[in-house]
Amino acid sequence: MPSIIIVGGGVGGLTAALECRRLHPDQSVTLIDREREIGYYRTLLPMFMVRTLAEEKLFFWKPVGDAGLDVRLGVGVRSVDAAARRVVLQDGEALAYERLIIAPGGRPVVPPVFGKRSWPKGAFPVRSLEMARKVRDWIVGRKHIVVLGGGLVGSKTAVFMRQAGYDVSLVERQPHILPTVLSAQAAAPMQAHLVAMGIAVHVGATVDDYRTDADDALSEVHISTGRWIPCQAFLIGIGSQPETSLLADSGLLENGELVVSDTLRTSDPNIFALGDAVAVRRDGLHHPWTWPQAVVQGRYAGANVYRQAPVPIPRVTRVNAQNIAGTPIVVLGGAGAGTSVVSRRGESSGVWRELFLEGGRIAGGALVGDISGAGPLHALMVQGRDVSAEALDHLKTRTRAFAPAAWSRLAGDRLVKGGRTR
Amino acid sequence: MKVIAVHLDRCTGCRTCELYCATERGSDAKTLLAAVSETPVPQARLRVEGAAGVSMPVQCRHCLDAPCLDACLTGALRRNADGLVVVDDARCIGCWTCVMFCPYGVIFPWPERKLALKCDRCGFMEEPVCVDVCPTKALELVDPATADEVYRARRRDAVGLAAASGAVPVLLDLAK
Numbered sequence: 001m002p003s004i005i006i007v008g009g010g011v012g013g014l015t016a017a018l019e020c021r022r023l024h025p026d027q028s029v030t031l032i033d034r035e036r037e038i039g040y041y042r043t044l045l046p047m048f049m050v051r052t053l054a055e056e057k058l059f060f061w062k063p064v065g066d067a068g069l070d071v072r073l074g075v076g077v078r079s080v081d082a083a084a085r086r087v088v089l090q091d092g093e094a095l096a097y098e099r100l101i102i103a104p105g106g107r108p109v110v111p112p113v114f115g116k117r118s119w120p121k122g123a124f125p126v127r128s129l130e131m132a133r134k135v136r137d138w139i140v141g142r143k144h145i146v147v148l149g150g151g152l153v154g155s156k157t158a159v160f161m162r163q164a165g166y167d168v169s170l171v172e173r174q175p176h177i178l179p180t181v182l183s184a185q186a187a188a189p190m191q192a193h194l195v196a197m198g199i200a201v202h203v204g205a206t207v208d209d210y211r212t213d214a215d216d217a218l219s220e221v222h223i224s225t226g227r228w229i230p231c232q233a234f235l236i237g238i239g240s241q242p243e244t245s246l247l248a249d250s251g252l253l254e255n256g257e258l259v260v261s262d263t264l265r266t267s268d269p270n271i272f273a274l275g276d277a278v279a280v281r282r283d284g285l286h287h288p289w290t291w292p293q294a295v296v297q298g299r300y301a302g303a304n305v306y307r308q309a310p311v312p313i314p315r316v317t318r319v320n321a322q323n324i325a326g327t328p329i330v331v332l333g334g335a336g337a338g339t340s341v342v343s344r345r346g347e348s349s350g351v352w353r354e355l356f357l358e359g360g361r362i363a364g365g366a367l368v369g370d371i372s373g374a375g376p377l378h379a380l381m382v383q384g385r386d387v388s389a390e391a392l393d394h395l396k397t398r399t400r401a402f403a404p405a406a407w408s409r410l411a412g413d414r415l416v417k418g419g420r421t422r
Numbered sequence: 423m424k425v426i427a428v429h430l431d432r433c434t435g436c437r438t439c440e441l442y443c444a445t446e447r448g449s450d451a452k453t454l455l456a457a458v459s460e461t462p463v464p465q466a467r468l469r470v471e472g473a474a475g476v477s478m479p480v481q482c483r484h485c486l487d488a489p490c491l492d493a494c495l496t497g498a499l500r501r502n503a504d505g506l507v508v509v510d511d512a513r514c515i516g517c518w519t520c521v522m523f524c525p526y527g528v529i530f531p532w533p534e535r536k537l538a539l540k541c542d543r544c545g546f547m548e549e550p551v552c553v554d555v556c557p558t559k560a561l562e563l564v565d566p567a568t569a570d571e572v573y574r575a576r577r578r579d580a581v582g583l584a585a586a587s588g589a590v591p592v593l594l595d596l597a598k
Contacts, residue, residue: 043495047515057513060497292493292523299492314489321518328531330522371518371531379525398527400437400470402444402463 004305005087005097007077007246009033010042012275012294012301013103014061019302020101021069027306028068030095032087034076037129039063043291045132046157049139050164058129077104080250082268099270099305102247102258103298106240106276106289111148113207113221120210122218125236126157135235142232143167146221148207150177152322152331154237155194159325161235162199169200169229176203181320181331186368189350193325200229210234240289242277259285263310264301272301286316293318315382321371330374332381333364342391353395360388372398423505424563426543426550428478432560433470435477439552439561440466446551447544462534467541468552469528479552479561481541482507482528490540493523498538508542 004020006013009031017031031038039061047053063071076090086096108125124135139145143166147158150172158170172179176187177194195201202223209222210231221231244258252258252266252273262282264272274297276289296313304310320331327350338356345352351369355362355377362381367374377394380387387394441454448464449457457464468481484507491499491507498513499520516536521529530539544550553561 041496291495295492319522321522323516323518328518328533371521373527374522375524376527378522400440400466402465
């Protein structure tokens, strides 16, 4: 009988599995995933699709000979029976567990345009390696690519595709790109940069219709601002939603959400959950769906399953860093958080550094073009320290003897003090 | 394994360590005069924090529970056999996620090379460059066991001073 069952082999589930094997070597672990390949860096898929990343650099783990770790790929989990302590696989097989870790991740959100008809060839929600392989092969010899979603993933994908020589259109529903992470002003120079690269950016628009050729492959999409644009590959990057369908009858969901404590325990003491499928409760609900969170949560879940007193994870921040077309961006929290804004910005350099404060504490912020000091700012945010007195100092560029040329541009720029109240 | 210790009373904030770290570890020429004119400008792997009067060089602490190791999206950051956290340049894509997760701010983005730079304690050299060049010997390579001995001696001194001044030691009564 398997002691520990782990549902989901993304980085969180896999880390949990390896941690379980390390800390509880006498317990066997069964890892189940519906994908056929696991152990890859999901965040590198856009680079992989345009072949700027070699396949061997895509993987951080390969199946190894560990008799105590049974990895079952290509099969999903149909349901969880918490009362009987067993999971039922899609093929009907039932597996009993002593401890269960649920890490099924998210499934891509798909636009309603494909809702009613069967999907045409050339439309891909990009989240899994299987899908990335299809895109990689499909775009060979084709030219026009439309990326739906101007968030971090969509923008990054558009940039890689453009750099690989494709004609790229980026379609974003909100009035500017990176809407959930940057304010309109901070996003403006980024958007201008993408346009300068030759990406056709369509904001305030969505795709509402499409045409196919004789082979049922996409040829054009219609955007809601009233234009048909050529489209031979349609890449969907409008986020993900928790994959909790397998838990519908488990009794583990709370208002449809899989809520865990900050020790990653569910309402059932034998069941832990983590990653993009969960909401973490710590002074409210958090959805820190990022790679670093999945890794940390995997480590803590693996360690906590047999602990008398499970240990809470160190932080629940949803922070992101990106290098989009040469411009570094750090996002400490969503735009719109907090009640006041403190910012330093360069009028001409495109450098933008701002903090959103809530009662003196850092509730979020963004550093664009100059990310020096990002780590300490993140640490101050996690600590919940009152920084109201020195917030502006924290936003200063942290120079070194040899400063990167791009960052010294801020020195001569106008200093914007105080900021506005939201 | 030895660690880089700082004598706070000796650091003058002159940034010589930064200059020579960038020159020796970041430039092609390896001389300061030539390094300043290189493109891209060489980058140091440590930073002198603080202002006049209170300054100290800060470099990677090689944390036992290192947040950067959990944050790395590409497997470029790893802990080597000596226990040092190092960057595999060939795998680093310059996404700066580790930069954001280092609470000490000692992983430095090098945008021109799309590389995250951090102190590797000059592991393959006899002595770290910063330790070697410090004009006031504020930086020293010490064995942590020796450092503990220094702390112990200082505690002894403090207790001795307190006793000599007639101060009564305050003990915490945990039962209360």
